[in-house]
Amino acid sequence: MIRRGTITYKIRQGIHYGLNPKSEASRLANGRELTADDVVFCLSIRTKDPAFYLYKANPELRTANITKTGPWEVTIKLPLAALGNGCNPLHRVMLDLSTGSVSEIQ
Secondary structure: OOOEEEEEEEEOOOOEOOOOOOOHHHHHHOOOEOOHHHHHHHHHHHHHOOOOHHHHHOHHHHHOEEEEEEOOEEEEEEEHHHHOOOOOHHHHHHOOOEEEEEEEEO
């Protein structure tokens, strides 16, 4: 049986997408506030799409279950092996977006 761990991120409110009138993607985001749904999408695509480095370099993250668990909260359930020594690659993705706490599920 694979032991799984949980990371819960509290998304900091008040973070907005940058608005660069010369960028079509920026105009589409229109300076709106970052949401938990955005974080779920961002992490999900990076752990499920073979085009991303995070997918290629961390195969144990491919089974991560990434869900929105509150309006400003994202919970990730993944194998304990993916947590490594506390330097999980997901933390680097989320560094400026939230604070995280790690707990083990028996």
